[in-house]
Amino acid sequence: MSFAKPLSLRPNPAAAPIGTAMVLAAGLGKRMRPLTATRPKPLVEVAGKPLLDHVLDRLRDAGIGRVVVNVHYLADALEAHLKRKASDLDIRISDERGLLLETGGGVARALPLIPDERFLIANSDNLWVDGPVDAISLLADRWDDATMDALLLLVPLARANCHSGLGDFHMDANGRIARRRPSKVAPFVYTGIQLVSKRLFTDLPEGPFGFMLLWERAMAAGRAFGLVHQGLWFDVGTPPAIGRTEALLGRT
Numbered sequence: 001m002s003f004a005k006p007l008s009l010r011p012n013p014a015a016a017p018i019g020t021a022m023v024l025a026a027g028l029g030k031r032m033r034p035l036t037a038t039r040p041k042p043l044v045e046v047a048g049k050p051l052l053d054h055v056l057d058r059l060r061d062a063g064i065g066r067v068v069v070n071v072h073y074l075a076d077a078l079e080a081h082l083k084r085k086a087s088d089l090d091i092r093i094s095d096e097r098g099l100l101l102e103t104g105g106g107v108a109r110a111l112p113l114i115p116d117e118r119f120l121i122a123n124s125d126n127l128w129v130d131g132p133v134d135a136i137s138l139l140a141d142r143w144d145d146a147t148m149d150a151l152l153l154l155v156p157l158a159r160a161n162c163h164s165g166l167g168d169f170h171m172d173a174n175g176r177i178a179r180r181r182p183s184k185v186a187p188f189v190y191t192g193i194q195l196v197s198k199r200l201f202t203d204l205p206e207g208p209f210g211f212m213l214l215w216e217r218a219m220a221a222g223r224a225f226g227l228v229h230q231g232l233w234f235d236v237g238t239p240p241a242i243g244r245t246e247a248l249l250g251r252t
Contacts (some may be wrong), residue, residue, distance in 0.1 A: 018140050018195070021064045021120040023055055026072035026096045026106055029125075031237050040074040042124035043081055046236055047246050052078075052124050053242035056086055064120065064138035068113045070094040070106045102208040108201050118143065123192030125237060127245060131230025137197045142175075142227050149223040150215060151195045152177065154188040155233045162244050163189055175225040179216065187224060191233050 022231060029041030036044065042052035059067060067089050071078045075097050079216060082091050094110035102107050126136060135153055143151055154177075157167040167186030169177040180186030200214050218224035234245040 005054075007159075013031065016118070016140065016143075018062065018116075018118070018136065020066040020068065020114050020116045020119050021059050021122060022068040022070070022094075022110055022114065023052070023122050024060075024070060024103060024105055024106060025052060025078055025124040026070040026075075026100055027125070027227065028073050028100070032125075032239060035239055036073075038074075040071075040078050041252055043077060043243070044236075046101050046127060046242050047249050048080070051127060051236060052081070053085060054127050055124055056089065057120050058130070058134070058136065058208045059120075059122070060089070061130075061135055064136070066090040066092070066115075068094055068110050069094045069124075070096050070110055072096040072100045080100055096155045098185060099202075100208065103211045104204075104214050105208045107211075108204050111198065114198075115203050116219060117198050118145065119198075121196060122193050127234045127236050128191060128193070128194040128229065129232040129249070133230065135191075135193065135229055135231065138230065139193070142225075143195055145197065147223065149197045149200045149218045149221070151227060152215075153193040153229050154226040155229045156193050157185070157189055159186055159233070161188040161232065161234045162237070162241040164230075165189065169226060171226045176219075176222060177215075177224050177225065177226040179212075188228070189233075189235075191229055205242060 025042045027041060029036035032041050032044060043050045049188055071093060079093060092113045094113055096106060139153060166192045167180055167188060169188045170186050171177050171188055200218060215224055236242060236245050
């Protein structure tokens with residue numbers, strides 16, 4: 001598979017650094033019950049530390065110092081954890097205690113806290129291990145502001161550990177993505193990590209909405225792209241997935 005911009009396994013020093021990341025941490029964690037009865041899902045531990053801390057470590061490794069975190073369910077616990085464990089980062093809280101806004105609505109609500117025109121978004125409930133080069137650096141290298149509004153990190157369905165879905169996207173030879181058709185299988189799974197432009201957030205609906213609304217607009221305009229993750233990825237969405245993830249990590 002070829003790309004309009006050739007991929008390298010070394011980060012491009014000329015690529016603009018990513019200054020801000022938003023971590024989505026406001027979900028109810030229903031699939032992770034009963035573990036989320038008394039703690040938010042981002043604080044469920046996998047391989048010795050909370051899922052949220054795994055994400056924050058990857059952001060530190062990539063040199064990102066400003067992190068926006070949205071909160072809703074058991075928000076006080078999340079804020080207290082961030083004060084204890086992330087004092088080295090510029091943490092900005094987007095408070096959704098009054099209304100859970102879903103993925104797209106949550107980021108839209110947080111935009112005033114994000115000074116950059118291009119920024120990273122990461123789910124707090126997926127765990128990834130970088131390949132030869134960290135995934136965030138590869139996203140920054142691949143980004144082309146002239147042609148992209150969204151660049152999604154994808155993993156082949158065959159390598160989507162602990163994931164039970166049918167895939168999310170198709171991808172053409174230039175990296176443009178298309179949504180999986182109903183009842184069909186798609187070869188790539190969205191990892192929960194993406195680089196986006198604020199251009200994606202125009203003419204927004206009121207209230208909660210998911211990212212698919214924004215991606216579909218970008219796909220229709222030919223401005224939604226994918227990048228294949230070079231390392232490991234785990235969908236840690238249920239209690240049984242924790243043990244499977246830890247077992248697979250123990251073999252690496």
